Amino acid sequence: MTKRHVLGISGGKDSAALAIYMRDRHPELDIDYFFTDTGEELPEVKEFLDKLEGYLGKPIARLNPGRDFRFWLRQYNHFLPNPQSRWCTRMLKLKPFEEWVKPWLASGDEVTSYVAIRADEEYREGYSAKSDNLIVKLPFREAGINKAAVIDILESSGVGYPKYYEWRSRSGCTFCFFQQKIEWVRLKERHPDSYEAAKALEKDALEHGSPFTWSKGESLSDMEHPARITEIKAEYELRRLRQKARTPQNPLRPLKTGLEDIDDVYGEDEGNGSCLICHK
Template identity: 60%
Template sequence: MNEKHILGISGGRDSAALAVYMQHFHPEIEMEYFFTDTGKELPEVMSFLGKLEGFLGKPIHALNPDRDFDFWLAEYNHFLPSPRTRWCTRQLKLRPMEKWLEKDLANGTIVHSYVAIRADEPQREGHQSTHSNMHVHFPLRDAGIDRKGVIDLLERFGVGQPDYYQWRSRSGCTFCFYQQKIEWVELHDRHRDKFDEAVAYEKTAHEHGSPFTWSQGESLLEIVEPERQAQIREDYAKRLARLRSKQRRNPLAALITEDVDDVYGANQDTACDVCSR
């Protein structure tokens, strides 16, 4: 019986840690690593993938969608994707993976898919198997590896964390609608071309009658108005100070990092499970 073992790398720390874990603790498994490239990735993600490839000593296959974001945007009448209509994940992330596995699954190959759900996320289900020949595994969860364990693994093996964690909680598209306002402000500062591209998409959507903006309640240009920017930065600084003071009062519960999500207390449901593990 043919078997195939696959591990999707998102550019985030959990999937990277899973790859490191599998390579170190299960070298007997002939793993195939893949990355579904939306074509709208942060430069920090691409450089981290290069670093990870170096560590793994294997290529991470880029699965490029046959049709890009612009094609699908036009198909969806220029309505921007949103948490309620996440056509982007379906068309740019899931579809390329399904196409990649289509032949193998059809010819009876058993596909083992390793998914980076941690031990401290019992409520998460991860990618469910969509085919009887597909078996999904959660090695981090099974080994009791939590968020701290993930960071320890990456540090211990010298891979480190992607640089974007300094200002953004997750990988995924530059214009992902799951971003907090402060992340848009940072995108504006750090990757002006990507920010401008997101503005252009928003403008086209508006011209086609879409009422939606990338960020709820205001356009990107409104977000980066000097007064609004200052307000967003101030709000972030206050929340961060609150978080740090809480940690000082309870050092046992102290976080080892302070992601934007920690500061805003983002519910895990608001994260893109498929794109940003």
């Protein structure tokens, strides 16, 4: 029996920090790092993966689901994924991982998967292993590492944050349905081609009878009207200021203004309940 160690990189801050933490704290472990590429990732994510590889000193395996988002959209009757039916997570994230480790598990190897769930995320649960020789460990929860400690790990390593945190609060696909409306607006501003592609997918889904739009209760075509964009930006600024007023000031850690610093505000908006696989 061979003991193997794997760690999934989502392109987000927590999984990157865990990879750095495990490399520095447990150099005796030969960890295989992997990233599941849906084919619909932000360019900033790919840039960040290259930077992280440099620090880790070894490649991050890119797992390919084989069949892309558009194939599975047709399989699911052109219905867009949504919080009640996260087929994108199952088919484009979980399934490629399970196929990747299947030969090891079938040969009797013990595979330990390290997952980046923090100590301050009591509401989150890790991946449920389907094999007795697949072991899931949560190093951050075991070590009491919270969000502030994750930030310290990224900053002290020199790797820092992915650039998309300048305008977006999570990694994942360009058209992740857990985005806030402000994030859709900023996707249009930063990556207009990706916004247009998401709008075309939404139009196709609606024409086939899908009851869902990417953003709850509002199509991307309606959202992109100039007056609506102005309204969305004003609503977001009010939420940001409310959150800032509730946050204790720490002179040793100046308050940042990026979307990643208002995670709590998701409870007031449509971003609550984000994907447990993608957004970390």
